[in-house]
Amino acid sequence: MLFAFMESMRSALYSIYAHGLRSFLTTLGIIIGVASVIAVVSVTQGMSSFIGDTFSSLGTNSLTIQSYTPFEDQMKGIRARLTPEDLELIERRVDGIASITPILFANRSSQIKYGSQAAFSQIMGTTYAYQDVSQSYMSQGRFLAQSDNLTRRRVAVIGESVRENLNLPDIPVNEYVEIGGEWFKVVGLMEEKGDMMGFPQDDIVLVPYSTMRSLQGNQTRADIQIQLSLSDTAEVENVSQQVTSILRNAHGLSSEDDDDFLIQTPEQLMESFEEVLNMVTIVVGGIVGISLLVGGIGIMNIMLVSVTERTREIGICKAIGAKRYHILMQFLIEAMLLSLLGGIVGLSIGFGLGSLISNSIPGFPPASIPMWSVFMAVGFSAFVGVLFGILPAAKAANLDPIDALRYE
């Protein structure tokens, strides 16, 4: 049996080689199918492993609380808010908080100027605690201090991208930049963090929270974001429950109302990202499944043509002693090999494509192919070959030798 298998392999390889162009066109469906699945999987998997790394470096012991207005309410003009009072409540009443900081995003133009150079950036008002919560480190100068906040000093801490965009000197400390028509003294430069999923983390400007409030005019009710980090013994679940009940109480929500705020942990964020990626993988997998099916039908079609074309040859082989399984195996292996070769070619094209995509989009994580997808692609294409090879192979094996010999 092994002998017959090896001989069938030899003859199938020869046949595929002898019909080079036709073999290539036949297997094109499989090549495209496998290449697209591998390209997508390699990109999404590269992304998801990168996300995992990024979030684990952030630590799982921090929470972000932000206001949340359901779309229906937005239509009615209602806007949920988180206020400095909420912050105070949480800070006072919740156990297990290591540090807590408000973040106030600039609600007007986020333009920042240095000399004649202007750039747009994410400008946030926050406190000294932000450094602890967000795990930021300084490469130059100092971070915002508590006294900056108390005295509403016009100081700023900037990210590396901001320094580059504004053509600030390598050591930007003590330079003055203009934000919203006010002059701010740069007191510190943060260590580079790199991009996260294409979102730059270094394009930020931090100013004292109270300074930001006064810039925005104290008359408006601010909607702030609250970030907090947990003490070592505290549990995320417990703390977020405490925060929820305090905020619901403070906002006067009845038991039927939904939360008008959102508590996010990096873990949740990571999970929702991965959920999206998995959805993409599944959807693409489905599409690819269809394309492999179509590819398989293409192979079946050509194999059927090939059986008809080689009817006489089959008759000759049967006349000189080929048994049923010799013929069956020859065609089955030919179909499987065609499909398998398509799978392997598709695999390498897909990986090349995936690498090309992730390399050509700046800040994209490198493509990575998990082993399971390789096995799946190769295994599935071989399976498709066998599945769609059975019909033509059986047709060939069942030919009557006399009829086959007489076939013109």
Next chain:
Amino acid sequence: MPMSLIQLQGITKFYEMGTQVVRALDGIDIDVFKNDYLAFIGSSGSGKSTMLNILGCLDKPTDGKYHLNGTDVEALDQNQLAAIRNQEIGFIFQSFNLLPRANALSNVMQPLIYRGIGYKQRKDMAMEALQRVGLGDRTDHLPNQLSGGQRQRVAIARALVTHPSILLADEPTGNLDSQTTIEIMQLFDELHAEGHTLIVVTHEDEIARHCHRVVEMKDGRIFRDSTGSARVSH
């Protein structure tokens, strides 16, 4: 009386064509002995081809007994028939029936694959057979690079390579010119002289004249057998 290599007893072959039953073979009794050199002759429709198919184990008779080299062929299934064709019979066809994409050597090696013989030994055996038919220098030519006579020699080598009990030739010179016909028939004569058993189906008297025994068929029956008395049933 020597043991007969082929023994046919009351062989019939009927085909149903719509409501009509065609009696391609209608009660054939014949013995073929080792080293016979036999020709089946007859006009078309006389049952020659059906005879050849049954002798070559490509087809099974509707009724009757066929013993080939002591084996009762009737009891065999398709795979066992394939094995018999591989071991006992060497086919030589009018249109050569070589595999078009395989060179001469590969064509001759092909039947040995079905016997499970390894590549090296296959190659040696095929080379020997090709040298026997005088094509030792054309082993790597494809069939369409060979002349008709050379193609038929390759086919003969392929039939010989398995050392079969009988060589079965169906109009072996039907597609060849007269000069090549003479060469091929000389080769047949030599093979007979070497001890092979040959059965040739032909409608050409010229070919039949080479054979030492001529069986004439008519309407699915044996009309005359040159070794025995003329048998005209009914």
